[in-house]
Amino acid sequence: MSGAAPSRDEVRIGIIGLGKILDQYLATFERLPNARVVAVADLNADRARDVAAQVGARALTVAELVDDPDVDVVLNLTIPAAHAEVAHAAIAAGKPVYSEKPLAASTAEAISVLDAGRTAGVRVGGAPDTVLGAGIQTARAAVDAGRIGTPTSATATFACPGHESWHPNPDFYYQVGGGPLLDMGPYYLTTLVTLLGEVTSVVGAAGRARPVRTIGSGPRAGETVEVAVPTHVTGVLTHASGALSTIVMSFDTAGTESPKIEVHGTQGSLSVPDPNRFDGEVRLRALGSPEWEVLEPTAGDIPGGRGIGVLDLIGAATDAQVRASGDLALHVLEVMEGVLGSAETGQAVTIASRVDRPDPVPLTHS
Incomplete structure (x- = not known):
C-alpha cells in the first residue's frame, strides 16, 4: 500500500x-x-x-x-x-x-x-491508537532499553460486570462479534504485541456465567438480552520471541484489583498502565529491589487522544512506518479468533499472520 x-x-x-x-x-x-x-x-x-x-x-x-x-x-x-x-x-x-x-x-x-x-x-x-500514547510507549522504551532484561512473560487482565448496567443498548456486546475479548481485547493484545512482538500460537478457554443480561438504564431498562458469546475468556499466547502472555477478559466479575498489564523479564518487572488510555503511570521493579520505581514519560504522544492514529496513517513517510496499521490490526484479530477457536476445540491454534513491532513513538507534545 x-x-x-x-x-x-x-x-x-x-x-x-x-x-x-x-x-x-x-x-x-x-x-x-x-x-x-x-x-x-x-x-x-x-x-x-x-x-x-x-x-x-x-x-x-x-x-x-x-x-x-x-x-x-x-x-x-x-x-x-x-x-x-x-x-x-x-x-x-x-x-x-x-x-x-x-x-x-x-x-x-x-x-x-x-x-x-x-x-x-x-x-x-x-484502532486502537492508544498504544501511541506516553503510557504504553514509555513502557516499551523501558523494555527496549533492557530495564527488565530479557522479557519472559506478561499478564493482561480486563474484568467487569458487563456493560448492560450503563449502556442503554448493550445487545451487540452479547451477540456474535461481541464479548469481552473482541470488545476490549484489541487494546490489551495490541499492547502486548507492541511490547513483546508478534504471536505465533495460542491456547484458550472460555465460559458464560448466565444466558441473559438485564438492561439497567435508559428507555429499555428491565428488558433482557440473550447472551450468544462467551463472557469470560482466558488465553495463553506464545510470542515469536519465546515470551508467554496470559490474558483474562471477562464480563463476569464484580471487578478486579489485578494490574491491567504486567511484563516480567530476567532482570525486573513492569507495571503497564491501562491500554484503553493514552497516559498512566509506568512502574518498574528491578530484580532484588524492594520497591517499585515510577518512570517519567520518555516516549509517546502527549496528551494523545483517539484519532492520532488517523494522522499517523496519513503522515507516515512510508507504509512500513504506519504504526496503527491494518497489518497489526489483522494480527490482533487473528489472535483473538484463535483464542476463541482454541476454547471451542481444546487444541492450540497456530497464528498465520506476521507483523513487525511498530516503530516506537518519540516523546511528542501534540
Missing part, C-alpha cells in the same frame, strides 16, 4: 458512523491544527445533519463521502459488522481508511480488506 500523505498541512477527514465513540475523536481533531472534519455520514440522516452542524462539516451519504474529492482519509466508526464493507468502499474510491476496532468482523474479511488496499495502493489502518 502506498497511499502518500497529502501535500497540504491540513488533513481533511470524512467520518462514517456517528455513534458513542465519535465525541472522543472529535475532541482530538478539534485541538489539532492539522486535522479538520469536512464530511460525515450515518444511517441516521438526522444524526448526520446534527453532527455536521456541530463541527462545520457536510452531511453526506456513504457513497458521496467516499467519492468526495475534499476528503483525504475515511474514518470508519461503524459497527464491527460493517467495517469491511465501508473499508472496501473507501478503498475502491482510492481513499485511505482507518477503522475502529476490530478491523473487520472476521480474519477472512480483514484479509480481504488489506488485499484490496494493497492492490489499489491505498493505506489501511486500524
Whole structure:
C-alpha cells in the first residue's frame, strides 16, 4: 500500500458512523491544527445533519463521502459488522481508511480488506491508537532499553460486570462479534504485541456465567438480552520471541484489583498502565529491589487522544512506518479468533499472520 500523505498541512477527514465513540475523536481533531472534519455520514440522516452542524462539516451519504474529492482519509466508526464493507468502499474510491476496532468482523474479511488496499495502493489502518500514547510507549522504551532484561512473560487482565448496567443498548456486546475479548481485547493484545512482538500460537478457554443480561438504564431498562458469546475468556499466547502472555477478559466479575498489564523479564518487572488510555503511570521493579520505581514519560504522544492514529496513517513517510496499521490490526484479530477457536476445540491454534513491532513513538507534545 502506498497511499502518500497529502501535500497540504491540513488533513481533511470524512467520518462514517456517528455513534458513542465519535465525541472522543472529535475532541482530538478539534485541538489539532492539522486535522479538520469536512464530511460525515450515518444511517441516521438526522444524526448526520446534527453532527455536521456541530463541527462545520457536510452531511453526506456513504457513497458521496467516499467519492468526495475534499476528503483525504475515511474514518470508519461503524459497527464491527460493517467495517469491511465501508473499508472496501473507501478503498475502491482510492481513499485511505482507518477503522475502529476490530478491523473487520472476521480474519477472512480483514484479509480481504488489506488485499484490496494493497492492490489499489491505498493505506489501511486500524484502532486502537492508544498504544501511541506516553503510557504504553514509555513502557516499551523501558523494555527496549533492557530495564527488565530479557522479557519472559506478561499478564493482561480486563474484568467487569458487563456493560448492560450503563449502556442503554448493550445487545451487540452479547451477540456474535461481541464479548469481552473482541470488545476490549484489541487494546490489551495490541499492547502486548507492541511490547513483546508478534504471536505465533495460542491456547484458550472460555465460559458464560448466565444466558441473559438485564438492561439497567435508559428507555429499555428491565428488558433482557440473550447472551450468544462467551463472557469470560482466558488465553495463553506464545510470542515469536519465546515470551508467554496470559490474558483474562471477562464480563463476569464484580471487578478486579489485578494490574491491567504486567511484563516480567530476567532482570525486573513492569507495571503497564491501562491500554484503553493514552497516559498512566509506568512502574518498574528491578530484580532484588524492594520497591517499585515510577518512570517519567520518555516516549509517546502527549496528551494523545483517539484519532492520532488517523494522522499517523496519513503522515507516515512510508507504509512500513504506519504504526496503527491494518497489518497489526489483522494480527490482533487473528489472535483473538484463535483464542476463541482454541476454547471451542481444546487444541492450540497456530497464528498465520506476521507483523513487525511498530516503530516506537518519540516523546511528542501534540
